[in-house]
Amino acid sequence: MGVIVKKVELTWLDRSYVWPIAQGMIITFRHFLKQIATPTSKRFTIQYPDMKKTLPKGYRGLHELKRFEDGAIKCVACFMCQEACPARCISIEAEEFSELNFTQGFEEKRPSVFKIDMLRCIYCGMCEEACPKDAIWLRNEYEVAAYDRLSMNYGKWDLINTYAGADGKARLTQSQESPATPSRPASTSGNQAGPS
Amino acid sequence: MFLVFALITIIGALAMFRQKNVIVAGLCMVLTFFGVAGLFLMLSNPVAAALQIIVYSGAIMVLVLFTIMLLNSHEEEPAIQARPIQRWVGASLIAVFGAFAFYIVMGSKALADIDKASRPIAGMNLVRVGEEIFRHYLLGFEIIGLLLLSAMVGAVALTKKEL
Amino acid sequence: MESVTHLPGLSAVMIWTLLKVLIVFSAVMGIASLWTWVERRGSAMLQDRIGPNRALLFGRWQLLGLPQLVADGIKFFFKEDQVPPHVTKSLYWLAPVLAFVPALIGFAVIPFGRDFTYKGVPYHLSILEPGNSMGMLFPLAIGAVAVYGILVAAWSSNNKWAILGGMRASAQMVSYEISLGLAVLAIFMKVGGYDPSEIIKDQMASGWFIWRQPLGFLVFFTCMFAESNRLPFDFAEGEAEIVGFHNEYGSMKFALIALSEYGHIITASALIATLYFGGWAVPFMPEAPVLLTILFFLIKLLFFLWVFVWVRWTLPRFRYDQLMFLGWKVLLPISMANLIFNAWLMSRGH
Numbered sequence: 001m002g003v004i005v006k007k008v009e010l011t012w013l014d015r016s017y018v019w020p021i022a023q024g025m026i027i028t029f030r031h032f033l034k035q036i037a038t039p040t041s042k043r044f045t046i047q048y049p050d051m052k053k054t055l056p057k058g059y060r061g062l063h064e065l066k067r068f069e070d071g072a073i074k075c076v077a078c079f080m081c082q083e084a085c086p087a088r089c090i091s092i093e094a095e096e097f098s099e100l101n102f103t104q105g106f107e108e109k110r111p112s113v114f115k116i117d118m119l120r121c122i123y124c125g126m127c128e129e130a131c132p133k134d135a136i137w138l139r140n141e142y143e144v145a146a147y148d149r150l151s152m153n154y155g156k157w158d159l160i161n162t163y164a165g166a167d168g169k170a171r172l173t174q175s176q177e178s179p180a181t182p183s184r185p186a187s188t189s190g191n192q193a194g195p196s
Numbered sequence: 197m198f199l200v201f202a203l204i205t206i207i208g209a210l211a212m213f214r215q216k217n218v219i220v221a222g223l224c225m226v227l228t229f230f231g232v233a234g235l236f237l238m239l240s241n242p243v244a245a246a247l248q249i250i251v252y253s254g255a256i257m258v259l260v261l262f263t264i265m266l267l268n269s270h271e272e273e274p275a276i277q278a279r280p281i282q283r284w285v286g287a288s289l290i291a292v293f294g295a296f297a298f299y300i301v302m303g304s305k306a307l308a309d310i311d312k313a314s315r316p317i318a319g320m321n322l323v324r325v326g327e328e329i330f331r332h333y334l335l336g337f338e339i340i341g342l343l344l345l346s347a348m349v350g351a352v353a354l355t356k357k358e359l
Numbered sequence: 360m361e362s363v364t365h366l367p368g369l370s371a372v373m374i375w376t377l378l379k380v381l382i383v384f385s386a387v388m389g390i391a392s393l394w395t396w397v398e399r400r401g402s403a404m405l406q407d408r409i410g411p412n413r414a415l416l417f418g419r420w421q422l423l424g425l426p427q428l429v430a431d432g433i434k435f436f437f438k439e440d441q442v443p444p445h446v447t448k449s450l451y452w453l454a455p456v457l458a459f460v461p462a463l464i465g466f467a468v469i470p471f472g473r474d475f476t477y478k479g480v481p482y483h484l485s486i487l488e489p490g491n492s493m494g495m496l497f498p499l500a501i502g503a504v505a506v507y508g509i510l511v512a513a514w515s516s517n518n519k520w521a522i523l524g525g526m527r528a529s530a531q532m533v534s535y536e537i538s539l540g541l542a543v544l545a546i547f548m549k550v551g552g553y554d555p556s557e558i559i560k561d562q563m564a565s566g567w568f569i570w571r572q573p574l575g576f577l578v579f580f581t582c583m584f585a586e587s588n589r590l591p592f593d594f595a596e597g598e599a600e601i602v603g604f605h606n607e608y609g610s611m612k613f614a615l616i617a618l619s620e621y622g623h624i625i626t627a628s629a630l631i632a633t634l635y636f637g638g639w640a641v642p643f644m645p646e647a648p649v650l651l652t653i654l655f656f657l658i659k660l661l662f663f664l665w666v667f668v669w670v671r672w673t674l675p676r677f678r679y680d681q682l683m684f685l686g687w688k689v690l691l692p693i694s695m696a697n698l699i700f701n702a703w704l705m706s707r708g709h
Contacts, residue, residue: 018577021674028405028673035404045409219514220450226507246496254503255536258529261510265522321492322553 055140060125062141063116065159066134071172073160074135077111081127081136089120090127114156118144139163198238205231222261229253241320371480379486387466390664391621396428398668405672438610443516446607450515455608455615458508462622465501468494469629470556472639472653484639484653489556495543496553498630499536502586506532508619509588509595509604516607524604527679528588528595534686535585535592541694542579545572545701546634559638563645569635572701576635578694583631585686587623590671592682600676628663632656 013019035043046053055061066074077094095112127136141162146152154162157174164171208228215221229252236245329337396411400423403410414426442451468491472484483489487497506529513525546568547553550561562568569576585592596603605616632638636659639652647655677685 021670024673025669028669031407032401032404035407040409043409044407047409047412220447223450223507223511242491242493243496246493246500249500250496250503250536250540254500254506255533258503258506258510258533261514262526262529262533265510265514265526322494322496322547323551 055142059140059142060123060128060138062118062139062144062162063121063127063154063159064137064139064163065114065156066137067160067172073110073156074133075111075114075131076109076133076135077114078109078132080130080132084126084130086124086126087120087122089117091115091117111156114159116154116159118152118154119149139166141166198235201231201234201238203231204228205235218264219261222257222264226253226257229257243320243322243325375482376486379484383466383471383486384463387463387622387625388618390625390661391618392428392432394621394624394664394668395431395617396425397665398671399427400424401665401668402672405669432614435611435614440610440612443607445517447515447517450511451607452612454508454512454515455612455619456508457511458505458619459615459622461501461505461508462619462626465498465505465623465626466629468497468555469626469633470559470638471629471656473647473649474556475649483556484649485555489554492554494552494554495547495558495634498626499540499543501626502532502539502623503536505586505619505623508616512608512616513604516604518607520602521604521606524595524602524606527601528604531585531592531594531682531686532588534683535582535690538578538686538690538694539582539586541691541698542575542582543634545575545694545698548698548701548705555633555638558634559640562637563640567635567637567640572635572697574693574697575701578690578697579634580631581685581690583627584667584670585682587627587667588620589624589667591674591677593676594679594682624664624667625660628660628667631663632659 040047041051068074077092079092079094082090082092091113092111092115093113094109097108097110123138125138128138136159139162144152157172161171205228208224208226208231212221212224212228215224229248233245233248233253236242236248400410402408410424411427412421412424414424414430415421416426416429420426442448467486470483470485470489474481474483474489476482487493509528509532510525513521513528516522546558549568549571550558552558552561558568565571584590588595594601596605605613608616638659639656641647641651641655644651
């Protein structure tokens, strides 16, 4: 179905160009005065490195792997997020876990490797939707950048710590976890020089 | 000063003839026009100098260059066959016209005035040009106007298929 | 001063002329480079943006983005001066000069202040003394020559888009020159002379020409936009949309071409101020002091420079056929009618 465009009949005043141009110039000058009178911080432009946009609730930024209060990881390595991911950027390896003094002790399963390739991630939030344990969240951090491709490959400990600074919590490393973790080196997670 | 402008004029003209590239030749012609404008200035006739630049280099040469660019023929085609007679006729015509011009200039009354006169020649200005044209040479002016008009109408008639 | 004048070949007049040349050219260059800043900041303000403000002087002072000028200058100087392999070398080097020189010397006849007498010697505040019988023909001639910078740049680049841009620009400038000349002619007729100082004197005596010839002003004003290749008639180079005549130019050569555009708009606004707004004349003060007249000329000049920026960010670009329509079928008849009407008005008295 086409749209019927109404043809605007121009009056002789409009045809002369002079009056419409004067009108337009008045409009732009009004904008000029308004913009001059506004202090820089109150103008429309968000001057990015100095000012940051307040993000809406539910913004899908960098991921965080959630933990219980006692520090046990919520993820049970069910592979739901890996399946749901349209970009195929999540790769998980599961391991057995039977330390009963942690909340997770009842679960008996957790990821030994949880990798997200941030270069492939499209921040769609499907992993968040798919997670039965509410263990992976997409939060409001959006400055995900690095100098090489390898450091964009976030491992389990990077993902746990992504919002440690923002939440005012201490960064967790593998050694702080219970000594009962299997002696198998779980840090195949690339590097620790992830985001801060 | 005279030598400078004369040299500019002559060098421009010669370069124009020697130049194979049409556009560069056109630019050399502009240089010639500037030399001529300078010569007009030396003759204390700034109006003619200004008009020379406005009309010739500003409008006519721009249009000529414009057309050359449109036709996209930057390189001159070599002559199909050399005809010595053309060269001879050209040279003799130049000689005849040159002698004629020399004769006219040397015989003119103004030149004799310059030799005698101690007074400087009054500078030309637009007001005087107007007076000269519309008081003394009105008929010629009108005839030139008519000629140009008819040339314009003719050009439009030739180029426009459906009138 | 006394000792200098005794040097052979140097008289007070010559020093004065040199001084004027120095002051005027440095002022024109200064305003031109300043206006690259005004253009960007002003356009930002007109469009509710902020504009360049990241360049800091010594890493500290923002100064409303003015250091951007310095940064740009440094960048232009130190950029690699690349000459594409397919250009016509000599003309490629010549073109920026051809564009730049007319932009500078067009200003020469415009008086920027009242004449004054010091120790019995009259001094004129314009580079070429009045009464040179070149008068207003000079800027017109220079404006006519300004096309060559564009044409030569376009052709020597050996690039089809550059040639197309150059052809658009040259056709446009040639077409608008006619209405421009006719509009100015009406003023020459009214004044009975064509020296800018005569025109200003006449305006001081009997009112500015904006009131006496509003139609002529409209034509002249529009043609000035076309002559200086400014929006809404910027067919020589249309920033993002149409590729222009200088797209093979880089570094300082490009800077020269870009500055010459600003030189043109300075000359254009000076012409508008002189012809239609009384030049250095101070309203209601026929005997204003010299410095005040210079100040008023500057104010008028800067206002019209600002109008150039203002119009640029208000109007969209014309289509090319609309441009030609406006030039040949609207402005030319209007300017002719203006001329004939004024001639009729003048002939009634006789």
